[in-house]
Amino acid sequence: MAVPTDRRPDRRRLLLPGLLSPEPGLETYWVRAGGLTGVRLAAGDQLTVVDLEGRQVAELTTLRLEGTQQPVLDIAPDGPATVLRALVGRHTRIADPVVAQLVRQGLDPTRLDAARLFGEWSPAGATETFTAQAPGTVVVAAPGGEMRLDAVEANPPSDLLIELRRANRGLVPPPPLPEPLAEPVMDFRVNSATALGYEVKAGQYIQIIDVEGRQCSDFLAFHSHRLQEGLERGLDSTATRYFMGQAYPQPGLHGKFYDQDMQPLIEVVQDTVGRHDTFGLACNAKYYEDMGYPGHVNCTDNFNAELDRYGIAPRAGWPALNLFYNTAFDGHNQLVFDEPWSRPGDYVLLRAGTDLVCGTSACPDDVDPSNGWVPTDVHVRVYDAERKFSMAIAHRVTPEQPAKLTKQTAFHSRTSALTRQFTEYRGYWLPASFDGHGPQEEYWACRERVAVMDLSPLRKFEVLGPDAEALLQYGLTRNIRKLSHGQVVYSAVCNETGGMIDDCTVFRLGDTNFRVVCGDEYTGTWLREQAGRLGLDRVWVKHSTDQMHNIAVQGPASRDALRDLIWTPDTQPAFTDLTWFRFAIGRLRDHNGIPVVVSRTGYSGELGYELWCHPGHGPELWDAVWEAGRPHGMLPLGLDALDMLRIESGLVFAGYDFSDQTDPYEAGIGFTVPLKTKEDDFSGRDALLARKASPQRTLVGLELDGNEPAGHGDCVHVGRFQVGVVTSATRSPVLRKNIALCRIAVEHAEIGTDVEIGKLDGHRKRIPARVVRFPFYDPDKERPRS
Template sequence: MAERFRVAPGSVTAVTVFAGDRVEVVDQYGRQPAELTVLATDPRAVADAVPDAIPDTAASVLRRLEPGPDENGYAAARILTLLARHRVDQQRSTATRLFGEHSPAGSRAAFRVDADAVVLIAAPAAPMLLTADDPNPPSEVRVEVHRADPRRIEVPELPPPLAEPLFDLRIDAATASSYQVREGQFIQVIDVAGRQCSDFLAFDARSLGDGNEFGLDATTTRTIGGGAYPQPGLAGKFFDSRARPLVEVVRDTVGRHDTFALACTAKYYADMGYPGHVNCTDNFNAALSRFGVAPRQGWAALNLFYNTAFDAQHQLISDEPWSRPGDYVLFRASADLVCASSACPDDIDPANGWVPTDIHVRVYDSTRRFSVAVGHRLTPDSEPVLTKPTAFASRTGALTTNVTEYNGYWLPNSFDNHGPHQEYWACRERVAVMDLSALRKFEVLGPDAEALLQATVTRDIRRLSRGQVVYSAMCTESGGVVDDCTVLRLGDNNFRFIGGDPYDGIWLRTQAERLGLDQVWVKDSTDHMHNLAVQGPSSRDLLADLIWSPPGQPALRDLGWFRFLIGRLDGPDGPALVVSRTGYTGELGYELWVHPGDAETVWDRVADAGLRYGLAPLGLEALEMLRVEAGLVAAGHEFDEQTDPFEAGIGFTVPLKTKADDFLGRDALVERKAHPQRVLVGLRLDGNETAAHGDCVHIGRTQVGVVTSAARSPVLRASIALCRIAVTHAQPGTRVEIGKLDGHRKRIPATVTTIPFYDPDKTRPRS
């Protein structure tokens, strides 16, 4: 079994290897160069350690590394320390260059190791040019190490430190330890082996010194934050019983914890038939005694990684933790604290995966800088990807602190001094600007690019012209919707796929492999192309004076619906951008796609030019009202892999009669269209109460549908909802009831209507 290491674009990964090992470097997505540098204790032995790694180029990534106070800077400092230890001059470092501009996805370069060494693998990252005929965003490289002696396997027991720790503390299995931290310092609690719970306690140290115990209070925290437990973001603090914050959650790579049950007690084990079993409560009592904390029969702790939930009968249930080896939660102390952490000893149920293991605690200085983030895994065996700010964050962050984690990025919910309704009316009556950089962009390139898209999306891609955009669905073999998307044709063999799910790229690559299409590259360009939506009746007038179009490209005023142009901001020497006449609001509107390095410039120019038009920023809350009124669908609401495009209300994306070529899911969709069971309709509610996603829809006792999205419509002055309903009850004018509470104790009468609710003929975006 190979050890695997990830090399992110623009970064360096160090791997220790031994004589007899074999190293393979893999260009996962193709067209990504790599640089391999070998370090040996004796510089004269470098050539002998990995004999096939012959330096032939400057180590460009190594030469540009700079230490700094953030995580990237700390990682760079660690690599530079390695270079110094091996007596390598950073500015003269060399490497073996691997792969190239046209290397196929999955290309491999293998090297035999003849002597112990450290191998540095780098992935050079040049910015993707929006105006290039053949865009090629940088992508990650994978390293696989096949050990000659499995006993020398170098799988790290712990992830690398986020910065230089003030101290490391190992909590051995079935034990607990106490420790002190100062206000502003960071506490990282790491699950070493995975699926191991760790109770966490924290007390205000100053109050404790005065003889008063004020510790984490889960009930107070849940009441203030409105959730089961805080997560990174606006409501990310844990409070004591005085409603004073003690710790703030900065990062969480798991997202599944417990604040409802006590840390395990002697009574729990005795009642289960295990008297005398070691338990967290007794361990805490012993660990905290040195601080004068009174012992308790049970501690109401924050139980990190413990997988609990309440079922439909409101019973507390538990199962094995979600955490993997190296998963962690990072806190920031809001006061001087006395803390205690445990490695839970529970081995009589699934709480710790049946086998208790260690927990590790690291504390970092308050001067360090860590991004606020949630961890997401695209596949079960992939590393967590942390939430990122967009390139417009400095501008939106100056206007609001009300942000939320949305598909791996931080986006504003609403803006200070505006609010959702004012933002909504700005879009309906004037013009609004919104950061939509969380959309996933993939460059689909190569001679087989058209064939891949033709076989995976429902629209007829062969009919797509250069400069044209098409809205489509991408389905499973059974007809369920993987995602909805737009596809732009930039050239004969160049397409841009834009969807909402980061898994879209994996899905496309999997289908390319299944179909045997080896002349296509699917490259993720999300981080190389951030985008603003400029929407509203005045959007054309606002942008017309900003966007310059070169010969051969349409002027902005002449740009047709679902068309795009490649132009520049403020004349031929300005930043490059792509402008598409698309949107998600039901209004006339455009989307501006720019390189992150130009994002702030573009935002500032749009904001300045928008003053005369009454421009307002737009957040997710206002967008939800706009898109529900316009009958526009959202993943996880109107569609998922169990819902076909006809049921989701986007059946118009499936041209079964006119698209001659086969595509994934076609046979299933032919059957589903011929025998429809459910359809998406609108509901107009009586009165001013609102429905919610998941509410049941009834006729009498019988449930006939489910609410997928709902909003109170300002322009219609009514509460509205989108509903997936049985076709037998989909006739406009049908009276139904939306079930609240348990679905029967309260009902809201409603009437079935057609959708969209607003501008049903789409005259406004077409105008």
């Protein structure tokens, strides 16, 4: 009997963004701003180019197969291929594998032309579609130059997307390997369900690549010299975790792997996945036997066979560095696992600290999610020790987007000369503290004199067009219509439930030109989505973070230090006339200097300024500020000192003091929600009205008795039951007390209320504390207004 149409079973499929295409035959490729991407086409393939953020020109260059007369696409070039000519002519190594192969085949960049798509008024999401008439190669480029900081209207270059729908959907080509990072000294494939042993020299780099994605790869390493002495010294989980202080090393300060003699063997340099299970046993015969699969091929037996020739004794189960293996301990202390996070082409780059004997496997597990139930190959490349690769971790803004490796800011050449204490922060390397100073000394420099710090990871978005004000009026809680030219305002960004997506500052550059500075890169994506939902088709949200890097100069002497450094034209306020939350567009020293934007804003609770420039001008700006600040006792300031400053000043931090599960009232910034004076609707308004009418939690300050500190996530009790949680905590140098920000039930939020901060299980050890007025330091914010 036929099933009635309205009773058919739900055939929706699991959503696996970035892993499996929901549309058979669909391939997607990204074109970075200022870069290019090449794809190969067969006759009948459909190519769509998408202008993701709008107002971005695309250059389309087609290359026919040798001996073919028919054009690949029905489009004629109308000018030179500027990006392709410049990129191919300038670099010896091309990141795009298709273009790299064309260069190796003798591509002459000086003779290439392109057809231009899109332009000044193309909306976000604009598309152009072509059908291939003949096989060939298409190179899509996203041209773009330096964004002008001294212009009211800015149009930073942005990414493009390529959607390729194959005419022959039955033939799915294997994903291409990423181009080598340099010329390999070894380059080999570890076939599915096998393992290989190999030797590397001290200083060489080992790149282990997941070819098709979701494939675990076990890695072993042994000290070669100790093996020659008859001693087996390999990677040791206990020593490694003890020294690194985390489940597994990651690029940066805590990136080394040790043996049982506490000697470092290898260091992780780059990681495009960031989630692994290290030092679980490589799969072994007993595992499969206990699962009911006797005789199943396994990594341990494969390793035993490969390592025998190096004199390494076999084991029943090898504790291995389990790359790409997705395991964790849940809240009940149970070991759980799921499919790996790795995508096609993801890799880990390691550096040998000494001569090593190594083993790499392509795990054969096909009876559980370890390899997504389909074991595939692993690829290994080894690079010469003379090469230098920067430390990097990968991030994705959304699951569909490509990974972005950690970058250095425009000021890294200057800060790295002052410290080695760098930490990864939102996709960039920032100093945690500075050698020869330390957090306390840096803190006092800001409180008493002047300090300078790098805040370039702040995300910047140019919001442009006739509908720009309407979009921000809806997307932010503040009343943007009241914002004047040259003014800055601090705002919350809320979803429809009133939960905070982000906080931000908004600069008004003109009637239709705004700059949003925030913490989360997704905020720009969300604003773009709201514009589409509201039908605001004359607004562009353009990502400009890589066009504007910034330093903060904070402290009571900051105005004096910068007084003679910032020149502004007559059409802008003089630097010394800038009032709190105002900005000016000017230049360094005089009208011939580099363009800068200076705002009287900061994150320290002191009088201070932020200086914004193009990354190409970063070293010059730092040098000028450093020289100007020297007579005033300026010091550099790291993230550790900044945390003390901002907690004392009651300034909230994403992921600690707020998230999409907390509203602005619960985050202590209810002043950013003008429900009475903002008549226009905005995202989350109805929910915030209800939340304000019936508040459940609020943010308060706590002073702790004694000298034992609180920590983020500590429970807060009144009697037996928990009434709150510590969101941020520090030792306040100026108050000489331990203090904390706490989200607490409103019934216990009155100033003077005694509470206890729970340690251990929350009951056996408690720290007495009381609710106090906050901000703890300068509660009336008189100092930054001075």
